Amino acid sequence: MLAFITRRLLLLIFVLFGVSVLLFGILMTFSPERRAATYVTSPQQAKDIPKIIKQFGLDDPFYIQYFRWMKEVLKGNMGWSLVASRPVGEAFWNYFPVTLEMNLFAAPIVIIFGIWLGTLSGIHRDTWIDHTTRILAIVGWSLPTFLFALVLLMIFYGYFQLFSPGVLSDQLTMFIIDNPETFTRFTGMYTIDGILNGRFDITLNALAHLVLPVSTYVIVVVALNMRVMRSGMIEELSKDYVMTAQAKGADKKTIYIKHARRNALLPVVTVAGQLVALSMEGSIAVEVVYNRHGIGWWLAESAVQLDMPVLMCICLFMGVVFVITNLTLDILYAYIDPRIRLN
Secondary structure (H helix, E strand, O other): OHHHHHHHHHHHHHHHHHHHHHHHHHHOOOOHHHHHHHHOOOHHHHHHHHHHHHHHOOOOOHHHHHHHHHHHHHOOOOOEEOOOOEEHHHHHHHHHHHHHHHHHHHHHHHHHHHHHHHHHHHHOOOOHHHHHHHHHHHHHHHOOHHHHHHHHHHHHHHHOOOOOOOOOOHHHHHHHHHOOOOOOOOOOOHHHHHHHOOOHHHHHHHHHHHHHHHHHHHHHHHHHHHHHHHHHHHHHHOOHHHHHHHHOOOOHHHHHHHHHHHHHHHHHHHHHHHHHHHHOOOOHHHHHHOOOOOHHHHHHHHHHOOOHHHHHHHHHHHHHHHHHHHHHHHHHHHHHOOOOOOO
16 A cells, blocks of 8 residues: 555656646747746836846747746746736635635535435435436536526525625624734634634634535536436446345345445545545636635636736646545545455
8 A cells, every 4th residue: 555655656746747848838839028927026027028038038948948947846936926916836825725615615515415315316216306316416517607606696695695705704804904913824714713713703704605605516516426426326226236135135224325335436436536626726616706715716817817827836736636636536446445456
């Protein structure tokens, strides 16, 4: 097991190298003038584009520019973010907790509800339970995320004045800004920091602001997990070992839960893992509609303004996330199915 994990972590180096070369190759399709704009941090510098090109060697050969850029990345210097008006590394750690906070609540619900609904649908195949869950899954998966988010926002906030957008209410946000000495941001996640600071009103307020974003993400994404779990359950329930267990008078709960569901979990684990990995870049539509300034919002704004250092930073980050996710999934496979060995 340890040797397998070590090999996969070493593989991370080569994956990130390939991703970085690809990203930098795409970046090089832009003119030196356009790339020089990413080094501009004030209006006065905009007049010195030719000087910036010479200063940073933006007209040098590809390999020279690549190794110069990689050297700065390894130092932790990812460049300057035009959107955030601060260094990319600093901005990343400012936006990342907002996305992570939403995922900490949404991911477990997606996984648990997906498995539960899929199991229920597979066991009660072609009954009203199965038809109901399938209709809900089709509707949820077919809805555009941004449209569903807008509908929920109009209903709950526009009509009932509940669950306002944002990360925290304006009053509490101003309190934190005006009183930095009385509220310490340990994690950047207000649901946790509120508890650590003894401010449970901030925790409750942050949870209220998470209701609509988490609900939107769960309803849209859980459908895929449910469909995969249903298909796996139907396939497992038709196999010989299930029929043999039924013939021997085994308890239905034991057959369905202990045997069939466990064997049907492998494809679900794969899908759920990839969904969780993708969600780490932030659900762009959810964060934009609900005005949550996380990685997804930052990515959307950076794409519009061609803020290349930000786009490259997030792509490298996602490369790390996917390699670690795949490693975790492989370990989970061996735990779920003892027949799998990590060699």
